Each structure stands twice: as structure tokens, then as C-alpha cells.
Amino acid sequence: xxxxxxxxxxxxxxxxxxxxxxxxxxxxxxxxxxxxxxxxxxxxxxxxxxxxxxxxxxxxxxxxxxxxxxxxxxxxxxxxxxxxxxxxxxxxxxxxxxxxxxxxxxxxxxxxxxxxxxxxxxxxxxxxxxxxxxxxxxxxxxxxxxxxxxxxxxxxxxxxxxxxxxxxxxxxxxxxxxxxxxxxxxxxxxxxxxxxxxxxxxxxxxxxxxxxxxxxxxxxxxxxxxxxxxxxxxxxxxxxxxxxxxxxxxxxxxxxxxxxxxxxxxxxxxxxxxxxxxxxxxxxxxxxxxxxxxxxxxxxxxxxxxxxxxxxxxxxxxxxxxxxxxxxxxxxxxxxxxxxxxxxxxxxxxxxxxxxxxxxxxxxxxxxxxxxxxxxxx
Amino acid sequence: xxxxxxxxxxxxxxxxxxxxxxxxxxxxxxxxxxxxxxxxxxxxxxxxxxxxxxxxxxxxxxxxxxxxxxxxxxxxxxxxxxxxxxxxxxxxxxxxxxxxxxxxxxxxxxxxxxxxxxxxxxxxxxxxxxxxxxxxxxxxxxxxxxxxxxxxxxxxxxxxxxxxxxxxxxxxxxxxxxxxxxxxxxxxxxxxxxxxxxxxxxxxxxxxxxxxxxxxxxxxxxxxxxxxxxxxxxxxxxxxxxxxxxxxxxxxxxxxxxxxxxxxxxxxxxxxxxxxxxxxxxxxxxxxxxxxxxxxxxxxxxxxxxxxxxxxxxxxxxxxxxxxxxxxxxxxxxxxxxxxxxxxxxxxxxxxxxxxxxxxxxxxxxxxxxxxxxxxxx
Numbered sequence: 001x002x003x004x005x006x007x008x009x010x011x012x013x014x015x016x017x018x019x020x021x022x023x024x025x026x027x028x029x030x031x032x033x034x035x036x037x038x039x040x041x042x043x044x045x046x047x048x049x050x051x052x053x054x055x056x057x058x059x060x061x062x063x064x065x066x067x068x069x070x071x072x073x074x075x076x077x078x079x080x081x082x083x084x085x086x087x088x089x090x091x092x093x094x095x096x097x098x099x100x101x102x103x104x105x106x107x108x109x110x111x112x113x114x115x116x117x118x119x120x121x122x123x124x125x126x127x128x129x130x131x132x133x134x135x136x137x138x139x140x141x142x143x144x145x146x147x148x149x150x151x152x153x154x155x156x157x158x159x160x161x162x163x164x165x166x167x168x169x170x171x172x173x174x175x176x177x178x179x180x181x182x183x184x185x186x187x188x189x190x191x192x193x194x195x196x197x198x199x200x201x202x203x204x205x206x207x208x209x210x211x212x213x214x215x216x217x218x219x220x221x222x223x224x225x226x227x228x229x230x231x232x233x234x235x236x237x238x239x240x241x242x243x244x245x246x247x248x249x250x251x252x253x254x255x256x257x258x259x260x261x262x263x264x265x266x267x268x269x270x271x272x273x274x275x276x277x278x279x280x281x282x283x284x285x286x287x288x289x290x291x292x293x294x295x296x297x298x299x300x301x302x303x304x305x306x307x308x309x310x311x312x313x314x315x316x317x318x319x320x321x322x323x324x325x326x327x328x329x330x331x332x333x334x335x336x337x338x339x340x341x342x343x344x345x346x347x348x349x350x351x352x353x354x355x356x357x358x359x360x361x362x363x364x365x366x367x368x369x370x371x372x373x374x375x376x377x378x
Numbered sequence: 379x380x381x382x383x384x385x386x387x388x389x390x391x392x393x394x395x396x397x398x399x400x401x402x403x404x405x406x407x408x409x410x411x412x413x414x415x416x417x418x419x420x421x422x423x424x425x426x427x428x429x430x431x432x433x434x435x436x437x438x439x440x441x442x443x444x445x446x447x448x449x450x451x452x453x454x455x456x457x458x459x460x461x462x463x464x465x466x467x468x469x470x471x472x473x474x475x476x477x478x479x480x481x482x483x484x485x486x487x488x489x490x491x492x493x494x495x496x497x498x499x500x501x502x503x504x505x506x507x508x509x510x511x512x513x514x515x516x517x518x519x520x521x522x523x524x525x526x527x528x529x530x531x532x533x534x535x536x537x538x539x540x541x542x543x544x545x546x547x548x549x550x551x552x553x554x555x556x557x558x559x560x561x562x563x564x565x566x567x568x569x570x571x572x573x574x575x576x577x578x579x580x581x582x583x584x585x586x587x588x589x590x591x592x593x594x595x596x597x598x599x600x601x602x603x604x605x606x607x608x609x610x611x612x613x614x615x616x617x618x619x620x621x622x623x624x625x626x627x628x629x630x631x632x633x634x635x636x637x638x639x640x641x642x643x644x645x646x647x648x649x650x651x652x653x654x655x656x657x658x659x660x661x662x663x664x665x666x667x668x669x670x671x672x673x674x675x676x677x678x679x680x681x682x683x684x685x686x687x688x689x690x691x692x693x694x695x696x697x698x699x700x701x702x703x704x705x706x707x708x709x710x711x712x713x714x715x716x717x718x719x720x721x722x723x724x725x726x727x728x729x730x731x732x733x734x735x736x737x738x739x740x741x742x743x744x745x746x747x748x749x750x751x752x753x754x755x756x
Contacts, residue, residue, distance in 0.1 A: 125667075131703045134667050138637075139541055158603055159636045160663040163517055163541050166635015225536055257544015258537045259516075266644040266669035285538040289503075289512050291644035291672040298676035325509045 038309070041341045041361045043237055044076045046094050048104045048355030048369070049230035049248075049281045050333050050347055062369050065103055065355055069367040072097035072234070073359040080238050087236035087243035087277075088126050088151070095122075095147040095247050096184075098232035102195045104355075105230030107145055110193050110249025112202040114223040115256050118193040120249050121263035122146035123161075124154060127242030127271035127339075134160055136263040137167040141193075144186040147247045150263070152185060161263065198252070201226070205253035225254040229351075231262055233279030235271070235337040242277035242339060244269050244293075250284070260284025266294040273339055275300040276308045282316075282332020282351065286323055290315065296336055308336040312346035321348055416687070419719045419739045421615055422454045424472050426482045426733030426747070427608035427626075427659045428711050428725055440747050443481055443733055447745040450475035450612070451737040458616050465614035465621035465655075466504050466529070473500075473525040473625050476610035480573045482733075483608030485523060488571050488627025490580040492601040493634050496571040498627050499641035500524035501539075502532060505620030505649035505717075512538055514641040515545040519571075522564040525625045528641070530563060539641065576630070579604070583631035603632040607729075609640055611657030613649070613715040620655035620717060622647045622671070628662070638662025644672040651717055653678040654686045660694075660710020660729065664701055668693065674714055686714040690724035699726055 048069055076094030079085040099107025110118040123136035124147060135154025138161065143149045149171050153162050156178070162170055168187075175182040205226045212224070231248035246269045248262040261268035261284040268284070270293035271277035278293040287293075292315060299311035312334050320330040333347025333354045341361065347354040357367035426447055454472035457463040477485025488496040501514035502525060513532025516539065521527045527549050531540050534556070540548055546565075553560040583604045590602070609626035624647045626640040639646035639662040646662070648671035649655035656671040665671075670693060677689035690712050698708040711725025711732045719739065725732040735745035 129667070129701070132663065132667075139544075157633065158663070159633055160666050161637040161642075162633065163635045163637055166517075166633055169635075170633065255535065255537055255540065255544055255548065257541045257547075259539040259541055264539075264642060264644070265666050266642070266672060270669070285510065285536070288538050288643050289507070289510075291648070291669065294644055294669040294672050295676070298673070298680060302676060302680035323507070 038342055038344065039360055042337060042343045042358045043080055043341065043361050044073060044090050044094060044234065045236075045335045045337050045343045045345065045358040046072050046076070046098070046232070046234045046356065047279065047281055047333065047335050047345070048098055048232050050331065050351035050354040059370050065369040066367050068098060068101040068103055069355060069357040069369070070365055073357050073365045073367070076234060076236060077359050077363060077365075080236065085238070087238045087241050088124065090236040090238070091124060091234040091243045091245040092147055092151055094234040094236075095232055095245050096145050099145050099147060099247055102197075104232050105249045106232040106247040107249075108193055109195055109198065109230075111198050111230075111252040113250070113254045113256050113258070114225070116202065117141060117256065118190065118249055119254075119256070119258075120146045120193075120247070121259060122150040122245070122247035123263045123265055123269045124150045124245040125243065125265055125269050125271040125277075126154075127244070127273040127277055129272065132160070134265045134269075136161040136265060137163070138259045138263040139164040139257060140167050141190055142168055142187050143171055144188045144192070145184065147245050148184040150245070152181065156181070160265070163259070198249075201252045209253070223253055223255060225251040225258070229281055229331070231268075231281040233269070233281060233335060235277040235279050235335050235343070237277070237337055237339055237341060240273060240339040242271045242273050242337065244271040244277035244279050246279045246281075261287035261292070264288055266291050268293060270294045270297050272297050272301070276311075276336050276338045278334055278336050280332065280334045281354070282320070283330050286320065286330045287332060290320065290323065292316075292332070292334065296334065300338070307344075308338050308342060309344040309346070312336050312344045316346050317348050321350065416720055416722065417738055420715060420721045420736045421458055421719065421739050422451060422468050422472060422612065423614075423713045423715050423721045423723065423736040424450050424454070424476070424610070424612045424734065425657065425659055425711065425713050425723070426476055426610050428709065428729040428732040437748050443747040444745050446476060446479045446481055447733060447735040447747070448743055451735050451743045451745070454612060454614060455737050455741060455743075458614065463616070465616045465619050466502065468614040468616070469502060469612040469621045469623040470525055470529055472612040472614075473610055473623050474523050477523050477525060477625055480575075482610050483627045484610045484625040485627075486571055487573055487576065487608075489576050489630040491628070491632045491634050491636070492603070494580065495519060495634065496568065496627055497632075497634070497636075498524045498571075498625070499637060500528040500623070500625035501641045501643055501647045502528045502623040503621065503643055503647050503649040503655075504532075505622070505651040505655055507650065510538070512643045514539040514643060515541070516637045516641040517542040517635060518545050519568055520546055520565050521549055522566045522570070523562065525623050526562040528623070530559065534559070538643070541637070579630045587631070601631055601633060603629040603636070607659055607709070608733075609646075609659040611647070611659060611713060613655035613657050613713050613721070615655070615715055615717055615719060618651060618717040620649045620651050620715065622649040622655035622657050624657045624659075639665035639670070642666055644669050646671060648672045648675050650675050650679070654689075654714050654716045656712055656714050658710065658712045659732070660698070661708050664698065664708045665710060668698065668701065670694075670710070670712065674712065678716070685722075686716050686720060687722040687724070690714045690722045694724050695726050699728065
């Protein structure tokens with residue numbers, strides 16, 4: 001018979017040693033970048049997607065991309081500085097800036113689906129899980145800022161996810177019923193979302209398709225989507241309260257009606273004040289299957305000592321790198337931020353690059369695109 | 379300096395004692411039903427949703443409901459008995475039976491949205507995470523069996539989730555290109571999905587709406603959806619390989635374009651051979667926010683000694699019961715099955731009742747509806 005005291009002692013020693021070994025084993029991330037830049041005082045982290053560049057664009061063209069990222073950080077930061085400004089406001093403001101730029105695959109710069117239309121998706125989530133705390137739209141074609149429509153669904157409808165015409169009718173109705181909301185819910189003709197570079201990408205995808213299957217062309221075979229990425233997203237924190245959001249035009253040449261991970265709470269976006277906020281970019285089908293955003297939150301929540309960096313690193317650099325057909329790599333990345341201001345910017349070798357940036361509590365902003373690495377803040 | 383041997387011993391003792399205490403503490407579920415009926419050799423568990431009865435229906439009308447549930451179990455079981463039959467086949471077959479019945483809120487018996495249309499959602503997932511392993515459709519209006527369309531998206535498209543007209547066009551095209559698939563992908567006029575009892579429910583919801591806000595009626599205010607549930611779902615296992623699926627018509631008087639948790643992988647449906655398979659029913663918006671299906675899988679995966687029953691019980695009976703506005707209860711339930719054949723049928727007090735059934739390895743079927751409890755197999 002062992003005494004209670006002895007049990008407690010044994011358990012303590014065993015527990016601590018287990019924890020120590022666990023930490024030692026898990027603490028070898030290959031994504032050195034996230035580690036190096038994590039300042040521990042970030043308030044807003046953004047991404048402008050991975051592999052977002054037409055082939056004609058080189059490192060010398062980085063300027064305009066960096067400018068938009070910087071503006072997104074500044075506008076988000078301005079919201080955080082307001083007395084009543086929330087992390088949700090910061091996420092929305094930062095994403096709106098990227099949606100308004102034709103350089104990113106969201107809002108104005110959205111890619112075309114197989115039918116030559118833009119179908120946009122977005123979602124947003126509040127890390128404080130009180131009553132209704134998430135909203136999303138999918139397949140919208142005339143909403144200038146899908147992220148604001150997602151927030152409007154969250155705050156002004158009984159629903160969480162509205163799609164297509166239903167989502168657009170909701171926005172139109174809301175603009176009429178509540179004119180004070182109209183400023184953020186601008187509507188545009190589909191033509192506003194038409195850009196030459198995206199159109200060229202679609203035509204190229206069409207041509208490749210026809211070349212691969214001349215018979216298919218004649219018969220109208222099913223299209224082959226091209227994984228053109230460049231989704232945008234943001235995660236923010238204020239007083240320990242997190243928010244996350246994601247917005248995208250999807251994949252070039254995607255089938256009409258296709259929905260990826262960006263508007264799916266749990267796949268492309270998740271936020272929980274008890275763990276972290278996540279916004280993803282990558283091959284949407286796989287990100288839904290692996291419930292990437294929620295899986296990262298679950299690992300941080302349930303695995304002792306698991307940091308945001310470890311959680312993202314394991315999933316994105318290990319598991320997704322062999323998740324495809326016959327173990328093929330699945331490209332993707334995520335930004336993850338915890339309530340204390342620690343963050344990870346993780347993207348795997350298949351994703352190659354990710355447009356990204358962060359801003360600290362005292363307003364120090366850093367951005368990086370293409371093959372750059374985030375500058376060391378020290 | 380402590381020797382390695384000693385460390386290992388200490389850790390073992392500590393680990394075992396921790397585990398023992400953990401199990402003792404967590405092992406007090408209030409959902410006594412799941413415990414009592416869990417035979418440990420279930421191969422297929424189904425639900426026909428909660429609170430699925432028009433007010434005119436009483437316990438004496440249970441017969442037809444039980445008949446459909448029994449048929450669903452039998453058809454699913456027949457798939458499992460085939461040499462090449464898989465758990466995925468069983469899930470699809472069982473759900474098709476419930477979709478074909480006007481008694482359940484899926485397929486033929488789907489409820490109407492605010493505009494007087496049926497918009498149906500479904501998803502299916504294979505627990506063996508190899509290449510493409512999930513599929514879903516949302517907002518379809520002419521597909522007789524949305525669960526089979528979801529499976530077709532998984533197996534015959536490059537995408538995972540297709541919505542509305544895009545999903546319907548995909549099904550039509552597939553029927554032409556691959557005539558051998560046409561049998562399972564039947565198309566019907568919207569009229570096929572029109573049932574008097576669902577129409578009466580919609581008219582009642584309209585009337586309540588008008589009564590609550592006569593001014594709103596005149597101005598065409600936003601509709602108030604009624605949480606009429608009755609989603610159907612199934613989870614199955616064969617040789618340790620799991621599958622899950624869910625199908626629904628959503629909520630009566632829902633807004634056009636509204637998507638709930640049923641077609642969302644991670645919310646209404648999830649399967650992972652390393653943990654369990656889950657199909658949910660309940661207030662979809664909250665089920666998406668809490669990523670209920672994936673959260674149950676994550677708890678089983680990451681929390682030592684957490685059974686399927688404990689995972690479902692904590693989330694559905696504890697957390698969802700205070701997740702609404704000002705701590706209001708959110709109704710819902712889930713069926714959960716692990717690779718060894720242990721299962722839980724969990725629904726909270728707010729859900730009141732759930733149509734449900736299971737069948738064991740040797741073909742013993744049990745069903746229950748309304749206020750019944752599943753009969754004890756012993």
C-alpha cells in the first residue's frame with residue numbers, strides 16, 4: 001500500500017519529466033522563420049496568400065505588394081488604437097485593404113472560375129465565444145468587400161453562412177434597412193472585379209485544358225482547376241481577445257459553385273481566446289478535409305505545451321506535405337496568433353512563398369513578399 | 379543525478395496514476411442512454427434528427443418512422459455484408475433510405491425556405507485519410523439523393539464542396555458522361571420535394587412572423603427561421619475503417635442561400651480512423667461555430683482516455699446547453715462510433731428527442747423514436 005503523499009510525489013515527478021521530454025522532442029520546428037520573427041508582442045498579423053504572382057512578375061516588382069500589405073497593417077492598427085476598436089475591427093479593416101487591391105486574389109483581384117465569372121468567399125470569427133460569433137459568405141459576385149458581408153451575416157442575420165444570390169439579397173436588403181451600414185457594404189457590377197492578369201490566367205488554364213484533352217474540349221469535358229492562390233487573411237488581438245478572417249476569389253478555372261476552405265469556419269478560419277486565432281491559405285479541398293484552422297486550435301488547446309508554432313508546423317510542414325495523391329505534397333500556409341501576442345507564419349515548401357506582415361503593440365510594422373524573409377525586429 | 383532506469387520507472391508510475399485519476403474523474407456521463415445501449419459491436423448507427431414531428435403526430439404514430447429507420451439499417455448492413463462493401467457504402471445506403479421517405483427532413487421530406495423552396499445539403503467522409511476523402515453539396519433543389527451527389531463530388535470532381543446550380547450541373551454532366559453512375563444520381567422536379575406537412579409548417583412560420591411584426595410584414599422585414607430539425611445521418615465501421623454522412627433540408631423558413639452544419643466537413647460530419655466517426659443534428663449555426671464533429675474527434679484523439687461518449691457528452695450536454703444568447707441552451711445531438719464498434723447516441727435536454735437506431739455485427743437491429751429509449755440488447 002502506497003501512501004497518498006508518495007503517490008502525489010511520484011505523479012509530480014513523472015508528470016514534469018514527461019512534459020520535459022515532450023517539449024524537447026517537439027521543440028524542433030523547421031519553420032525557422034516563424035521562430036526568428038516572433039516578437040511576442042504582435043497585435044495584427046496578415047497574409048496575402050502564397051504564390052500570388054503572375055509569371056511575368058519578378059522580385060523587382062515587390063514594391064506595390066509591400067505597399068498594400070503595409071497599408072493593411074496600418075488601417076488594422078488604427079482600429080486597434082481606437083478606444084472602442086476591437087480585434088474584429090482590425091481584421092476586417094486589414095482585409096478590406098487587400099480586397100480593394102487588384103494584386104491579391106480576393107475582392108477586386110479575384111480569379112475567374114471556369115465560366116469566366118468571379119465567385120468570392122469570406123469568413124470572420126470572434127475568439128470570444130459568446131452567442132453569435134462567426135459569419136461567412138460564399139459564391140458572391142457583386143460584393144466589393146466580402147469580409148464585411150461576412151461580418152454583416154454574423155451581426156445582422158440569424159444565420160452564419162449565406163451563399164450566392166441569397167447572400168447578395170441579404171446585403172442589398174441590409175443596405176436599405178440600415179443605411180448606416182451601407183458604407184461598408186458597397187456593391188459593384190461584376191465588371192469591377194475583371195482584371196486583365198486574372199483573365200489571362202483563365203485563358204491559359206483553358207488552353208492547357210484543351211491541349212491535354214482535345215477530345216475533351218469537343219465534348220465539353222469537366223474542367224481542370226488551376227491552383228492559383230493568393231487568398232488574404234488576418235488575425236488580431238486586443239486585451240487578450242482574438243479575431244480571425246479570410247477572403248478569397250478561390251482557384252482559377254474552378255467549377256461554378258465550388259467553395260473552398262476560406263468561408264468555412266474550422267477549415268480556413270478559426271479563433272478561440274483560450275488558444276489562438278488562425279487564417280489559412282492553400283489548397284482548399286485539403287484544408288477542409290484536415291479542418292486545418294480548427295485542428296491547429298485543438299492541438300494548442302489539448303496538447304500540453306504545444307505552441308502555436310509547433311501546432312502549425314506539424315500540420316503544414318509534416319502532414320500536408322504528404323497528404324495528396326500517392327503521398328504528394330499539398331501546398332499551404334497559415335498565420336496563427338495567441339492571446340499573448342506570440343505568432344507563427346508557417347508555409348510549407350510546396351507553397352514556396354507567402355506574402356505576409358505583422359505589426360507590434362508599439363506600431364512597428366514588417367512586411368515581406370516573394371522570397372524575402374520577414375526582417376528581424378531586433 | 380538520477381539514473382535513466384529510475385526516470386523511466388517514475389514516469390511509468392506517474393503516467394499510470396495520472397491516467398487512472400483522469401479516467402475516474404471524467405467517467406461520469408449524464409447521458410445514461412448511450413452507456414446502456416453501447417454493445418461494443420455496432421457496425422452502423424443512424425439518426426433521423428431530433429424533434430422531427432409535426433405537432434399532430436403522437437407516440438401512436440411511431441410505426442412508420444421506425445419502419446424507415448429499420449429499413450435504413452438493413453440496407454446499410456447489406457452493403458457491409460458484401461465482400462467489397464465498405465463503411466462508406468453503408469452510410470450512403472442508409473441515408474438514401476431516409477432521404478426517400480417524406481417523414482424525415484432530408485431529400486423528399488425537406489423543409490421549405492422562406493421563399494417556399496427546398497434547398498438541400500449533404501456531406502460524406504471516409505475515415506481513411508488518403509487523397510480525396512470527403513465530398514459535399516449545398517443548396518441543391520433537384521437532386522433526389524443529395525448524399526449520393528456528395529459522394530460523387532468526392533469521387534468524380536477535383537473539388538470537395540459544390541453549391542447550388544454548380545452542384546446540379548455537375549450531377550447532370552456526370553449522368554451523361556458516366557451512365558453507370560446515373561442510377562444513384564436521380565434528378566427530380568422541385569415538385570417531388572413538396573409535401574403538405576412541410577408546407578403547413580412554412581405557412582405557420584410565415585403567420586407567426588406576421589403576427590410578431592405586422593409592420594415588418596408590410597415592409598418585407600427579414601424572416602425568422604424556425605428550428606425545425608430532423609436532419610438524417612449515419613456512421614459505420616468495417617474492419618476498423620470508418621465513414622460518416624449527414625443530409626438535411628435545413629430549417630423551415632431559413633433564408634435563401636443559408637447553409638447549416640450538415641454539408642460542412644468538421645461541423646456536421648467528420649470521420650478519422652484514428653479516433654471516431656461523427657454525424658450531427660442540431661442548430662446548424664452553433665454547430666459550425668463549435669466545429670462540433672471535428673471537436674469530438676479532437677477530444678478523442680488528444681485527451682487521454684477520452685471515450686466517444688465522454689467527448690460527445692461534454693460538448694453537447696455541457697457546453698452547448700449554455701452556448702446561446704445570455705447562456706441559453708442550444709439544442710442538438712450527435713452519433714459517434716469508434717473503430718472498435720463502441721458508439722454514443724447523445725442529444726441534450728433542449729433537443730428533447732432523437733430518432734435513432736443501430737445494428738450490430740451479427741445483424742441485430744434496434745430503433746427508437748420520440749420519447750423511447752433504445753432497447754437494451756441484453
